Amino acid sequence: MKKTLLLTTGLLIALMACGDSAPDQIGSENNPFFAPYGTQFDVHPFDRILPEHFVPAFEEAMERQNTDIRVIKEDPEAPDFDNTIAALDRSGELLGEVSRVFFALSGSNTNDELKKINREMSPRLAAHRDEIRLDKQLFERVKAVYDARETLDLDSERSFLLENMYSDYVRSGALLDDEDQEKLKALNQELSRLRVSFSDNLLAETNAFQLVIKDESDLAGLSEGVVKTAAGAAAAAGMEGKWLFTTHKPSMLPFLTYADNRDLRRELYTAYTMRGNNDNEHDNTGIMADIISLRIEKAELLGYDTYADYVLERRMAKTPVNVLDLLNRLWDASLPVAKNEVVEMQKIIDREGGGFELATWDWWYYAEKLRKEKYELDDTELRPYFELDKVREGAFWVANQLYGLSFEPIEGLPKPHPDAQVFEVFEADGSHCGIMYMDFHPRASKRQGAWCGGFRRQNRAGGEEVDPIINLVCNFTEPSGDAPALISMDEVATLFHEFGHALDGLLSDVTFKTTFRSSDFSELPSQIMENWAFEPEVMRHYAKHYETGEVIPDRLIQKISNSTLFNQGFITVEYLAASLLDMEYHTLAEATDLDVVAFETAYFDRIGLIPEIVSRYRSSYFAHIVGGYAAGYYGYIWSGVLDKDAFEAFKETSLFDQETAQRFRTAILERNGTADFMEMYTDFRGREPEIEPLLRSRGLQ
Numbered sequence: 201m202k203k204t205l206l207l208t209t210g211l212l213i214a215l216m217a218c219g220d221s222a223p224d225q226i227g228s229e230n231n232p233f234f235a236p237y238g239t240q241f242d243v244h245p246f247d248r249i250l251p252e253h254f255v256p257a258f259e260e261a262m263e264r265q266n267t268d269i270r271v272i273k274e275d276p277e278a279p280d281f282d283n284t285i286a287a288l289d290r291s292g293e294l295l296g297e298v299s300r301v302f303f304a305l306s307g308s309n310t311n312d313e314l315k316k317i318n319r320e321m322s323p324r325l326a327a328h329r330d331e332i333r334l335d336k337q338l339f340e341r342v343k344a345v346y347d348a349r350e351t352l353d354l355d356s357e358r359s360f361l362l363e364n365m366y367s368d369y370v371r372s373g374a375l376l377d378d379e380d381q382e383k384l385k386a387l388n389q390e391l392s393r394l395r396v397s398f399s400d401n402l403l404a405e406t407n408a409f410q411l412v413i414k415d416e417s418d419l420a421g422l423s424e425g426v427v428k429t430a431a432g433a434a435a436a437a438g439m440e441g442k443w444l445f446t447t448h449k450p451s452m453l454p455f456l457t458y459a460d461n462r463d464l465r466r467e468l469y470t471a472y473t474m475r476g477n478n479d480n481e482h483d484n485t486g487i488m489a490d491i492i493s494l495r496i497e498k499a500e501l502l503g504y505d506t507y508a509d510y511v512l513e514r515r516m517a518k519t520p521v522n523v524l525d526l527l528n529r530l531w532d533a534s535l536p537v538a539k540n541e542v543v544e545m546q547k548i549i550d551r552e553g554g555g556f557e558l559a560t561w562d563w564w565y566y567a568e569k570l571r572k573e574k575y576e577l578d579d580t581e582l583r584p585y586f587e588l589d590k591v592r593e594g595a596f597w598v599a600n601q602l603y604g605l606s607f608e609p610i611e612g613l614p615k616p617h618p619d620a621q622v623f624e625v626f627e628a629d630g631s632h633c634g635i636m637y638m639d640f641h642p643r644a645s646k647r648q649g650a651w652c653g654g655f656r657r658q659n660r661a662g663g664e665e666v667d668p669i670i671n672l673v674c675n676f677t678e679p680s681g682d683a684p685a686l687i688s689m690d691e692v693a694t695l696f697h698e699f700g701h702a703l704d705g706l707l708s709d710v711t712f713k714t715t716f717r718s719s720d721f722s723e724l725p726s727q728i729m730e731n732w733a734f735e736p737e738v739m740r741h742y743a744k745h746y747e748t749g750e751v752i753p754d755r756l757i758q759k760i761s762n763s764t765l766f767n768q769g770f771i772t773v774e775y776l777a778a779s780l781l782d783m784e785y786h787t788l789a790e791a792t793d794l795d796v797v798a799f800e801t802a803y804f805d806r807i808g809l810i811p812e813i814v815s816r817y818r819s820s821y822f823a824h825i826v827g828g829y830a831a832g833y834y835g836y837i838w839s840g841v842l843d844k845d846a847f848e849a850f851k852e853t854s855l856f857d858q859e860t861a862q863r864f865r866t867a868i869l870e871r872n873g874t875a876d877f878m879e880m881y882t883d884f885r886g887r888e889p890e891i892e893p894l895l896r897s898r899g900l901q
């Protein structure tokens with residue numbers, strides 16, 4: 201119905217615009233979301249999707265979902281699984297399509313128009329979701345099916361869907377009275393607005409700072425490749441003949457690691473750690489405080505002691521106590537290791553006659569010296585063996601050895617950004633498995649970090665098999681001059697990590713569109729892949745010198761393996777500090793006039809964080825906990841326990857043991873999101889996870 205209206209309006213505007221020079225483009229007849237895409241594999245027509253298509257598409261999509269919901273509510277038949285739960289799962293098809301495209305582009309290829317639409321649409325989408333979640337008539341039907349669940353003879357996938365869907369309604373306030381529901385709606389909309397502001401501010405702050413070097417002597421210590429990249433960045437910014445470094449990690453980390461000029465290291469790192477905390481129009485401290493206090497209100501309204509209790513109820517960890525048990529145990533094990541690392545680095549400073557105490561901006565620089573000294577491992581010696589395309593091929597090879605998958609580049613498909621590469625993925629029997637986009641390098645329109653999402657999820661909710669379309673996005677070192685992109689060890693690990701998420705999406709074998717994943721479990725499929733990245737057998741396959749083609753020598757493989765314990769005190773403490781801060785915020789029972797900077801300072805003092813380490817994220821740029829990782833940043837190390845313990849199953853047999861791989865695939869990858877997390881794990885491992893493999897792998901025992 202709305203569609204007809206839109207068509208008419210579009211026509212009207214087009215007619216009225218006849219005399220004008222610019223023809224109207226907004227009419228729905230031009231909106232690619234409203235017609236079959238007509239593309240190969242039905243991929244999204246990125247080349248035809250323009251910013252102005254999103255708002256009408258979102259509006260139409262919400263309207264269509266409302267119609268779907270009305271049909272469910274007005275069904276004269278008594279509520280049952282198919283006419284209520286499965287029908288709800290199928291509702292909002294178009295909204296899913298539009299949202300996934302929009303939010304993927306907002307992350308990796310944004311512009312002022314998309315940012316504006318995001319600010320406009322986020323609260324409206326939150327309100328739309330609330331409208332459905334708080335629909336009494338609809339909830340009555342869901343509840344009726346839920347209450348009758350024992351009599352319905354549902355299989356485990358259907359039971360899991362029903363129980364979690366019911367719980368979603370309750371957690372969204374379905375059992376609240378009208379007044380409290382209105383309060384909750386207002387809270388959600390405000391939270392959603394604040395989230396967008398926080399991330400816009402963070403991007404602005406990250407782009408705002410420029411370390412411009414005019415004097416060549418200030419580049420001392422930096423490799424030729426890093427200098428070239430910085431010269432290119434300066435030229436692109438209209439500063440020919442100078443060198444530009446930014447707080448984007450691929451630019452910042454090499455500078456912190458190699459630049460001899462201590463003052464400039466301090467300037468750059470300080471700019472990084474002060475992002476969002478500069479008392480300007482992009483300040484995030486007040487926004488974070490508001491977010492925390494609104495979440496406390498929300499938890500209270502829904503009957504939870506704290507926001508962490510609310511979040512964790514649905515995670516593998518279940519309770520804040522379980523999370524804190526693990527984090528505290530690791531904190532106690534890692535803090536002395538980090539302190540010892542400080543002592544070792546201070547020795548170098550003293551020996552060199554530095555005459556100062558190690559500070560936060562010195563850590564990477566002296567850690568690198570220590571690494572060279574202790575392990576003789578030099579990043580610049582390794583990079584020539586880590587050519588991005590070959591590392592990617594290496595990841596593909598591992599997936600082939602484990603699961604028989606193969607990956608073929610495919611030309612001519614529309615892409616979310618011209619830089620993206622596209623692959624068709626095949627099963628061992630040659631059948632189509634899915635499509636995967638990979639977009640590797642930084643640009644101003646892309647947010648920081650690396651992530652893997654999907655433009656379409658595998659399901660067969662509508663009766664037909666829908667194949668997944670995966671989108672993997674990174675911010676890796678760019679090609680420089682004539683050399684291809686040569687990436688760091690960290691970036692190799694990140695590539696395998698994100699590729700693990702991609703496999704989780706590609707190998708999914710579920711019925712319904714609605715799945716219930718958990719961040720403390722969802723990092724298992726990704727993190728386990730990092731283990732293969734540095735196995736000698738795997739490195740010999742992909743790590744070949746970009747100029748000579750020489751396979752990485754055993755000498756370097758040995759050094760890499762020796763160095764796995766390197767800097768683990770720092771890595772673990774830096775991460776745990778952020779995880780503990782996240783838990784500290786979200787286990788607060790009240791927060792009036794919260795000053796987040798004072799709060800984090802006092803907290804880090806209390807837990808004994810050493811002054812040489814800044815938490816991996818500070819409140820003003822802790823985007824994870826503003827987004828989906830609130831009371832959830834611990835999930836990486838929780839998954840770390842799982843991934844090390846799970847990888848042992850391969851170590852106990854062999855790296856590519858087919859039976860173990862098959863069990864990992866069927867117990868976990870194929871049904872992730874449709875079964876209890878501990879049950880999936882024990883189905884794979886035959887027992888619950890153990891922490892010892894993680895402690896051993898980090899030298900924390």
Ligand SMILES: [Zn+2]
Nearest residue numbers: 697701723726
């Ligand atoms: Zn991940």
